[in-house]
Amino acid sequence: MTITDDKTAAQTRELAKTYGPKIVEERWYPFWKANGYFHAEPDPDREPYCITIPPPNITGSLHMGHALNNTIIDTMTRWHRMRGFCTLTLPGTDHAGIATQAVVEREMAREFERFCDRLRQAEGHPEVRAGVPRAEVVEIRWSKSPEMTPHQFRDAIQQLEKAKQALGAPHALLITSHDAPPDLLRELTPPDSGLEVWDRQKILELLQKHPQLEAEFGERLRNLGREEFIRRCWEWREQYGTRIYLQFEKLGCSYDWERVRFTMDPSYVDAIMEEFRQWYERGLIYRGTRVVNWDVRLLSAVSDIEVNTETRQGKLYHFRYPFADGSGFISIATTRPETMLGDTAVAAHPDDPRYQPLFGKTLKLPLTDREIPLIADTYAKPEFGSGAVKVTPAHDLDDFEAGLRHNLPQIVVIGKDGRMTEAAGPRYAGLDRFEARKRVLEDLEAQGLLEKIEDYPIQTPISERSGEIIEPLLSEQWFVDMKPLAKPAIDVVHEGKIQFIPERYKAIYLYWMENIRPWCISRQLWWGHRIPIWWTDEGGTKRHAFARNREEAIKALGTENVWQDEDVLDTWFSSALWPHATLGWPHETADLNYFYPTNLLSTAQEILYLWVARMIMTGLDFIKRPAAATPDADGLLEGDGQTRAIIPFRDVYIHATVLDEQGRRMSKSLGNGVDPMDLIAEYGADATRFALMQQAGKNQDIRFNARRTEDARNFCNKLWNASRFVLMNLDEATTGLLPEREALTVADRWILSRLNATIATVNAALSTYDMDDATRALYQFLWNDFCDWYVEMAKPRLRGEGEDRATAQNLLAFVLETTLRLLHPMTPYITEEIWQALPHQGETIMLAPYPQPQPAWDDPEAEQSMALVIEATRSLRNMRAELGIAPGARLAAAALPGYAAVRATLEANAGLIADLARLSKLDVVKTAPTAESGKWVGTPVEGAEVFLEIGEALDVDKELERTDKELAAVAKEIERCESKLGNPNFVERARTDIVEEERRRLATWQEKRAKLEEHRQMLETWG
RNA sequence: GGGCGGUUAGCUCAGUGGUAGAGCGCUACGUUCACACCGUAGAUGUCGGAGGUUCAAAUCCUCCACCGCCCACCA
Secondary structure (H helix, E strand, O other): OOOOOOOOOOOOOOOOOOOOHHHHHHHHHHHHHHOOOOOOOOOOOOOEEEEEOOOOEOOOOOOHHHHHHHHHHHHHHHHHHHOOOEEEEEOEEEOOHHHHHHHHHHHHHHHHHHHHHHHHHHHOOOOOEOOEOOOOEEEEEOOOOOEOOHHHHHHHHHHHHHHHHHHOOOOEEEEEOOEOOHHHHHHHOOHHHOEEEEOHHHHHHHHHHOHHHHHHHHHHHHOOOHHHHHHHHHHHHHHHOOHHHHHHHHHOOOOOHHHOEEOOOHHHHHHHHHHHHHHHHOOOEEEEEEEEEEEOOOOEEEOHHHEEEEEEEEEEEEEEEEEOOOOOEEEEEEOOHHHHHHOOEEEEOOOOOOOHHHOOOEEEOOOOOOEEEEEEOOOOOOOOOOOEEEEOOOOOHHHHHHHHHHOOOOOOOEOOOOEEOHHHOOOOOOOEHHHHHHHHHHHHHHOOOEEEEEEEEEEEEEEOOOOOEOEEEEEEEEEEOOHHHHHHHHHHHHOOOOEEEOOHHHHHHHHHHHOOOOEEOEEOOOOOOEOOEEEEOOOOOOEEEEOOOHHHHHHHHOOOOOEEOOOEEOHHHHHOOHHHHHOOOOOOOHHHHHHOOEEEEEEEHHHHHHHHHHHHHHHHHHOEEEHHHOOHHHEEEOOOOOEEEEOOEEEEEEEOEEEOOOOOEOOOOOOOOOOHHHHHHHHOHHHHHHHHHHOOOOOOEEEOOHHHHHHHHHHHHHHHHHHHHHHHOOOOOOOOOOOOHHHOOHHHHHHHHHHHHHHHHHHHHHHOOOHHHHHHHHHHHHHHHHHHHHHHHHHHHHHOOOHHHHHHHHHHHHHHHHHHHHHOOOOHHHHHHHHHHOOOOOOOHHHOOOOOOOHHHOOHHHHHHHHHHHHHHHHHHHHHHHHOOOOOOOEEEEEOOOOHHHHHHHHHOHHHHHHHOOOOOEEEEOOOOOHHHOOEEEEEEOOEEEEEEOHHHOOHHHHHHHHHHHHHHHHHHHHHHHHHHOOHHHHHHOOHHHHHHHHHHHHHHHHHHHHHHHHHHHHHHHO
16 A cells, blocks of 8 residues: 655645644555554564554553553653664553453343343233232342352342232232242242242243243353353453554554463463463462452452552441450440451450450350450550550451461451351351341440440551452452562662662652562453363362363363363463463463564553562563573573573553642543543544643643643644645746755754754653653754744745745755654654655655764854844734834844854844844944934843834834833842842852853843943934 | 642643743734735733752752642551
């Protein structure tokens, strides 16, 4: 696919009169993609540059954080590609266990509701009453799990009964996707109760009876269960899971779409299997019974990092545990009274004199028939409350550890569904944990054991995923021992081989790594990588082994009586492998060899531990290379000196968090999110990108303001129109090549010098991820230097003829073309569109060389001259504006005695200044005009003075006022300089160049003052 | 409780020791043939507060205040 041929001279395309981002975006993305410009293959002759993008969830759609991060990533990608690196940016998605499961569960629940409606209709349920169509169905339950616990079932029937009474219905029906426990079913719904339950068994019967329902729902419902659920997840992912790729494309991301990866691709699964196998065989993965963060809504464990603590107002309850021998009581405090049913001890500090005589005594645990010991443990803080703490090993991490130290029983009183268990005793079993709290308090009060209740702020653990209050729960899970993995990951950062930008994140990373704790990797979900562990109870004891499939399991365990672990792995267990697994590991691939270690990981702050830290650990742990063949910077020498553990990436850039205008986090629940797609639709992808980059410095957050995007759009518009101007002034003969130096005017040399400074700034800024500096430099150069001055200065030359006109044309084309290349990584579309229209070399700006500083373009002399031209022009314009002088007035300029260079510059640029100020020709005169030579007004500039002839129209008072205002300002400056120079300490101690500078400045101000005073006198003779 | 950011013009933010800046907004003027998504000119600041270091502090140090983020098992 080719849109344009290679052009080296003359424009072939005109730009549309108005800038329309949409057309431009739609033209160039398909062109780039179809020509394979995004694709990279290992090329030994070039240096690689690789980024593996943070894979968004398949449930995700582009939010501002993505837009920011992917703009940074794509800018770095394009910059390197233009600089000649073999550049690969690899996209992909994450299966996102919890998020995807939630979406699919919701979808299935809705479908089940539809089914229930149809089923009732089909059955013509006899008790349906007119006007109350749902009266007979109070509860439709759908769940991923086919079993229903007795508690859940009792609860459901209870609600059914309540609803039946409330509605006055003679009959109530429950339809559930669960298998109801048959005994309970008979017990709770006898034929005369008017209560009926259609559980899964019954539904299957009914399906046989109704062929139309069978056709519509049969297949799905009959197979309801894990396999069907996973099938639905895949179906969902096929349909929606890659929507975000199109959004990346809209944003302009130049990613290698031929290499997209998904964390459940077969090759990726190989990597996870290998990871698990190695860690399992090395004993790093182990089965443990510990207190984990239990999410009662997800019915799954979640990791420490996915739990946030919120301070919520709650109560601290004090109550009494009597001694078994009747000799008084101990007072204890808790924020969770219901857990007391699982207490197995009370602890006090061994040095606490109040309790020292009592250790070893036994307490009667109220509301139960148990007796528990009073133990001594240093974890009880004497200064808190009574100094005695209740110990509930099954429901609190500290208590759990204390329990291990003292060999205490662990009694689980709160179940996985958040309801009290049988172990809590018949009075509490089945109650929700918060209802149980009420009842425990009532009962304690009734027994006179409740001492007091205080308001108390509670640090409440909240599940990040569901918003539910976490229940610490004793449970058997799979863990990874992180300590040995953390060690090299700490060293490598200490040695500076992986760099954090901004640097402050290094300390945050190290602190966490040094205090790392075991990672609970099992999740009680269905969607994800099922744990590759198989079990058997052959021979009486339970055994387990690693196996990729049933065959391997049978071999490993030596029996056919095997089953696979029910749990899946934490999603981060798979994303931890992202950089090397996407490049082919565990297989030795050319990609892995060439592109790994990758260069940049750019991501959000919140996943520093969750993801970044773990990638560093897995990378160093799994990727080893011969030390002799790898550079020192690539990683850590292993103990034997022969191998090196390789880092996954060299730079970690942590970008800012995008907040709303009020500084709040953007969130779905607040509804304050800004959709980047809306911004792109309104302002264009280039403007959206440029605006984000203007705000992406080393700051911690960005308060998003749509006006910034508007500004960026205006910038694009300015670029567009300046380019139109240049294009409409080019000739067939314009090559866009840099003319011979002799042909250049001061203005030409000046713009080259400015351009060069911009090139240097932008390259330097990009290399340190200072995106804001890069965009600022470009904005100022294009708008203030190029458009405001250079283009204006070129206009008269373009109206002329001959060589100077050609020089101006070539220089305009040259500077613009270079600027476009400089700008391209940030605003890819508009730069390509304009570049294609200008004289250029190559088929796409994407692959054109990135501008590099040219020392020969630096021209301090031209910069100085232009500074004078600009200052003189501004002074003249100021006089015109303030005094209301019509365009075309005569003007003159006089250099001060001793300023030969200034005089020369004024003479050389006389026409230019006049033109810029829209005045008639400038005369450079020897001395300032006098009162006799007509009425003039003047203003001193550095080293000279400029004058306007104003004739009888001069408003002398107005001019006096203007002059006095300036005199006052100058006086202030002189005062400041004099006081500084009058300070002997300054003159003695400050650097000599600073003092010199100050002296020079004073002299300039004094000259200015003299001129102003002279002018004032002349005005007075007129007045 | 510990750590880290931030506090500069009405707004959003640059500025790391030497004359306080940009964009937007504001005021006045402008139908000049690239651009009103524009141009020209102008006004606007005890640089959060208090001390200190220094010839010199928005910038370095100490303390304080407020806003935000991260970490933390005190029942």
